């Protein structure tokens with residue numbers, strides 16, 4: 001198996017991440033869909049469902065679905081779960097009526113922005129006139145609260161435009177600048193996002209179901225996973241690299257989630273590495289061992305688990321995260337199939353993290369005995 005895996009091209013140099021379904025919402029450190037696709041084709045899932053315990057924006061779940069597999073995704077971040085649910089659930093043309101209606105209702109509404117005072121530094125990150133229009137849209141979307149599929153899709157569309165209409169320079173640059181966004185732009189961006197959702201999700205053959213669980217993976221028990229798992233494929237968070245809670249902080253505030261509680265449990269978040277008694281590689285080892293222990297409970301015998309992970313730098317020391325996953329798997333009695341590296345496309349903006357310098361990733365494959 002290792003020889004077969006190593007022979008394949010894993011670099012996908014000319015790939016673009018965000019096309020079609022994968023472009024409906026920004027997400028940091030997304031899988032290129034070709035990676036889970038090649039993993040699924042090579043390792044197979046003869047029985048049971050495909051599990052991604054850190055599903056993020058649901059790339060692996062969508063790929064599984066496109067190949068006719070049922071899937072289960074887990075993520076701590078509620079924005080990740082919202083995107084994953086939306087990407088794996090077909091829409092009907094009712095969605096088109098709904099977003100037109102929401103737009104019509106929103107422009108007529110009167111709102112009181114003092115209800116936004118719970119959002120820290122709101123005036124620094126959003127101009128008053130923008131706050132008013134986003135709140136109007138949010139209020140109009142609330143009319144669809146009882147129709148979960150449409151409500152989720154409308155909220156995902158709103159979430160996808162939050163950074164664009166804010167004063168934040170870009171998704172990856174946290175500086176406030178004047179972007180000259182007009183209040184009307186809020187509506188045209190929202191409408192474009194809804195059109196993108198319609199184009200990708202109406203008449204889409206998402207027949208294989210996908211279950212999304214919004215939970216800290218270290219608190220998920222085997223009883224939370226309702227089906228036996230035939231393949232695990234994931235790209236875990238790792239120390240001192242991306243901060244998913246920070247990337248989605250204002251999206252979470254606007255959609256009534258709590259970014260601070262997400263930050264607390266987020267594996268690898270930089271805050272955990274810059275405090276007294278800070279986290280170390282040892283913490284990551286235990287977090288991955290916890291995840292593997294759950295995998296051991298839910299995987300069928302002889303099923304594979306593939307982890308795609310980069311290296312970390314913690315206070316100057318380079319940490320081989322792939323080896324920590326292998327060590328945890330070995331202690332739990334998995335067969336270690338092996339590890340191999342892939343080169344990453346360094347032009348991709350979301351990967352240019354100066355503190356992490358991520359140029360290579362390692363694919364680790366283990367097998368339940």
Ligand SMILES: C[S@@+](CC[C@H](N)C(=O)[O-])C[C@H]1O[C@@H](n2cnc3c(N)ncnc32)[C@H](O)[C@@H]1O
Pocket residue numbers: 027028029030031032053054055056057058059060074075076077080215216217218234235236237244245265266267268
């Ligand atoms: C590398 S990203 C996954 C990206 C995904 N492969 C995609 O294509 O979008 C890692 C994910 O782990 C999630 N995560 C971090 N800590 C977690 C925890 N304790 N439990 C569950 N998920 C967690 C983050 O929210 C993030 O979405």
